[in-house]
Amino acid sequence: MACVGHIQQGLWRHPRDQATQYNTLEYWTGMARTLERGLFDGLFLADVLGVYDVYGNSPDAAIREAAQVPLLDPMLLVPAMAAATQHLGFGITCNLAYETPYLFARRVSTLDHLTGGRAGWNIVTGYLDSAARAMGLAAQMAHDDRYDLADEYMELVYALWEGSWADDACAAGAAMGAYADPARIRRVRHEGPQYRLDAIHLVEPSPQRTPVLFQAGASDRGRRFAARHAECVFVNGGPKPGVAALVADLRRQAAARPLCIMVGATLVVGRTEAEARDKLEDYRRHASVEGALAHASASLGIDFARYGMDEPVQAGPTQAIQSNVDAMARQAGPTWTKRKLIDQFVLGSRQPPIVGSAEQVADALMGWVTDADVDGFNLSRTVAPECLEDVIELVVPILQERGVYKRAYAPGTYREKLFGAGPLLAPPHPAAAHRQVAEHANAAG
Amino acid sequence: MACVGHIQQGLWRHPRDQATQYNTLEYWTGMARTLERGLFDGLFLADVLGVYDVYGNSPDAAIREAAQVPLLDPMLLVPAMAAATQHLGFGITCNLAYETPYLFARRVSTLDHLTGGRAGWNIVTGYLDSAARAMGLAAQMAHDDRYDLADEYMELVYALWEGSWADDACAAGAAMGAYADPARIRRVRHEGPQYRLDAIHLVEPSPQRTPVLFQAGASDRGRRFAARHAECVFVNGGPKPGVAALVADLRRQAAARPLCIMVGATLVVGRTEAEARDKLEDYRRHASVEGALAHASASLGIDFARYGMDEPVQAGPTQAIQSNVDAMARQAGPTWTKRKLIDQFVLGSRQPPIVGSAEQVADALMGWVTDADVDGFNLSRTVAPECLEDVIELVVPILQERGVYKRAYAPGTYREKLFGAGPLLAPPHPAAAHRQVAEHANAAG
Numbered sequence A, B: 001m002a003c004v005g006h007i008q009q010g011l012w013r014h015p016r017d018q019a020t021q022y023n024t025l026e027y028w029t030g031m032a033r034t035l036e037r038g039l040f041d042g043l044f045l046a047d048v049l050g051v052y053d054v055y056g057n058s059p060d061a062a063i064r065e066a067a068q069v070p071l072l073d074p075m076l077l078v079p080a081m082a083a084a085t086q087h088l089g090f091g092i093t094c095n096l097a098y099e100t101p102y103l104f105a106r107r108v109s110t111l112d113h114l115t116g117g118r119a120g121w122n123i124v125t126g127y128l129d130s131a132a133r134a135m136g137l138a139a140q141m142a143h144d145d146r147y148d149l150a151d152e153y154m155e156l157v158y159a160l161w162e163g164s165w166a167d168d169a170c171a172a173g174a175a176m177g178a179y180a181d182p183a184r185i186r187r188v189r190h191e192g193p194q195y196r197l198d199a200i201h202l203v204e205p206s207p208q209r210t211p212v213l214f215q216a217g218a219s220d221r222g223r224r225f226a227a228r229h230a231e232c233v234f235v236n237g238g239p240k241p242g243v244a245a246l247v248a249d250l251r252r253q254a255a256a257r258p259l260c261i262m263v264g265a266t267l268v269v270g271r272t273e274a275e276a277r278d279k280l281e282d283y284r285r286h287a288s289v290e291g292a293l294a295h296a297s298a299s300l301g302i303d304f305a306r307y308g309m310d311e312p313v314q315a316g317p318t319q320a321i322q323s324n325v326d327a328m329a330r331q332a333g334p335t336w337t338k339r340k341l342i343d344q345f346v347l348g349s350r351q352p353p354i355v356g357s358a359e360q361v362a363d364a365l366m367g368w369v370t371d372a373d374v375d376g377f378n379l380s381r382t383v384a385p386e387c388l389e390d391v392i393e394l395v396v397p398i399l400q401e402r403g404v405y406k407r408a409y410a411p412g413t414y415r416e417k418l419f420g421a422g423p424l425l426a427p428p429h430p431a432a433a434h435r436q437v438a439e440h441a442n443a444a445g
Helices: A025-037 A060-065 A074-083 A101-114 A129-134 A143-163 A169-175 A220-229 A240-254 A273-284 A289-300 A322-332 A338-344 A358-372 A386-401 A414-419 A430-439 B025-037 B060-065 B074-083 B101-114 B129-134 B143-163 B169-175 B220-229 B240-254 B273-284 B289-300 B322-332 B338-344 B358-372 B386-401 B414-419 B430-439
Strands: A042-045 A089-095 A119-124 A188-191 A196-199 A212-215 A232-235 A260-265 A267-270 A354-357 A376-379 B042-045 B089-095 B119-124 B188-191 B196-199 B212-215 B232-235 B260-265 B267-270 B354-357 B376-379
Touching: A025 A042, A025 A074, A025 A386, A025 B074, A042 A074, A042 A119, A060 A289, A074 A089, A074 A101, A074 B025, A074 B074, A074 B101, A089 A101, A089 A212, A089 A414, A101 A119, A101 A143, A101 A196, A101 B074, A129 B196, A143 A188, A143 A220, A143 A430, A196 B129, A212 A220, A212 A414, A220 A240, A232 A240, A240 A260, A240 A358, A260 A358, A267 A273, A267 A358, A267 A386, A273 A354, A273 A358, A289 A322, A289 A338, A354 A358, A358 A386, A376 A386, B025 B042, B025 B074, B025 B386, B042 B074, B042 B119, B060 B289, B074 B089, B074 B101, B089 B101, B089 B212, B089 B414, B101 B119, B101 B143, B101 B196, B143 B188, B143 B220, B143 B430, B212 B220, B212 B414, B220 B240, B232 B240, B240 B260, B240 B358, B260 B358, B267 B273, B267 B358, B267 B386, B273 B354, B273 B358, B289 B322, B289 B338, B354 B358, B358 B386, B376 B386
Parallel strands: A042 A089, A089 A119, A119 A212, A212 A232, A232 A260, A260 A376, A267 A354, B042 B089, B089 B119, B119 B212, B212 B232, B232 B260, B260 B376, B267 B354
Antiparallel strands: A188 A196, B188 B196
């Protein structure tokens, strides 16, 4: 995330952490080069459009702890990182609720062109009332309504990306001495409950047209959305049987479509187990309970500043991240308390790290694949960039040795690298249907 | 402009022109390095949000001639160009009418951070009905109403950039072991006729806070807006007395504030006058009348496809670029025709090139400074990048010799380089007033 403190709150205070350089290009191009050296598939940047102000009904704790504030626009980091790399993909979170479809579609197409087909979009609909207020609204839309809005939005951007310019619009134009053939460019006309649009897409087809689509919604409605639209799905860690059930449900709902499912993980690796334990102790001296409470209050929709340590927490319905609330209630039991929450914090968040020697960490990762049927991992940073270097230098070679990690990048776009197919989305993905229309649009003029 | 055909329509067909590489990072980083080698102050990227569909009531001509379509998002080119340079400034056009102030302010602050204070914004309010339709509106706002909207928008983004975080918010935070001191960050609350917002700015202060502000409105209302907000003003070429009067009026209205006024110019330079004339003939073989008509129809709000060559043109009131219409009517006289318009096209636009040996071009540029009191030039490309290399290799050394062109970049941000003052805007610029409020905001909490 393009900020100082991301998930593991407080670790930016560690003397070797470089996250306070988040506002320089060098920090990001260095990170991208490191990941490409480690043959990572992609770099994923999360985003939120508001501040965490549920805790104590104020953003003060988040500001003090730099818990995702200040926060830059993540999309603008990509072009410089793309220029510094050749293969690394980029997954960028963008909240569709506050972006005009026409302009957003152009931004994404621009990124896909400039990166040579390495753009990915993590589709989110937001969960913060503070973001809604920043946009001039009294509060955000209700949880399930946001997904209805998102479904309409997706059809609209698919129409722009896939349905406006035929594949051969420029080639046919060149054959007649023009740049593009207007007969092979279709105007997109849309009048829906939430959006209206009447325009051709401003950008000629990019390598992937639709970027690789990521999604992380784990609620019932969120999974239905993911099963329809997402190619890659992020799931939170937690007890493996729960994750395995979630993964099975996602795959069942996506039916014929392959999904690349990545589980969130935080790794603390040493050359030996003892070294890893020492590293954990060193890191956790900087973990921030206040930052973690500010973050958890916002994502659970519960103001923990109002609770004593052992007072039962009332987790009623919330417009926040529904799956987080459900998961917390499941883990903590019917009566849970702030103390139980804080006990879960290890490195400044509820996401517990996997700690061990390189062999142990490799075992744990492979265990996730076997036991929960995930395809990969969304690693969150601890002390950066050393946490990435540790993985690349210590864990990757072992995984390669075991034949479960690539030794070189596959050719092609981000989609081709991830799925061995592409560069365009194929049926039955709903985006592909818009392309069919375009290919037959000429007769209609 | 992040497109194939910009102002001089059709020249992308010249065998040495590289504009069809517009969708690669290499094209842009190469251009930026070339400009920095030539000690250019900045690279300016124009933008429009719709297609030119006034001519023949269709976008077909613009599409065939690649007249500003396809068109990428210009902002996304900047981070890669910034990573490839150290001093070059970046002026980016963004139409405020379709951008949420809160998100736009974050984008610009992000750019100013990543470029180390080299961000500039060309404020436009749009002039195309096709853009409005793309956004789901029936038509755009009326000309003068767009400027009223813009005035409100400016106050809002000033409040975010200048008024939310105190200069020492992070330093004061560090002194107390925090990242930032919440008491030194002010929530911006705004309820105006067009916008509502209630939020802190998501980004800590960037080197310039408010980017260098550019504007090009030359109508009466546009000049009033420019005189209040702009630091740099683009004016079109044309007969010098008219430009001189416009420049004098802008300076009078801006009163105590210095303005950097740049006149649009297209240069065709040779080592000798004969070589320049030959180059012009070579270039103009590729100039596109159809592309120029499509562009002129949109910017004048007149469909020239409906006119015979010698039929009098009815230039009634328009929501397009008012100053263009006025200028055309002035130049062509009370009855003007399509033939008179086409006669003005030399290289595929109404902007006539300055053609000559390096000495002659240097004389012409200095004549503009003397006669019209401009500070500099906004050069549009012909056959790129060779047109820039010609200027840098042939004209710049002569201007340096004559003591009117720098021999090295000044230190500091874009604003400091241009004005020798900064990095922040100073009174009486309206942005500075918001900063004063922030500095005294602590007592109010």
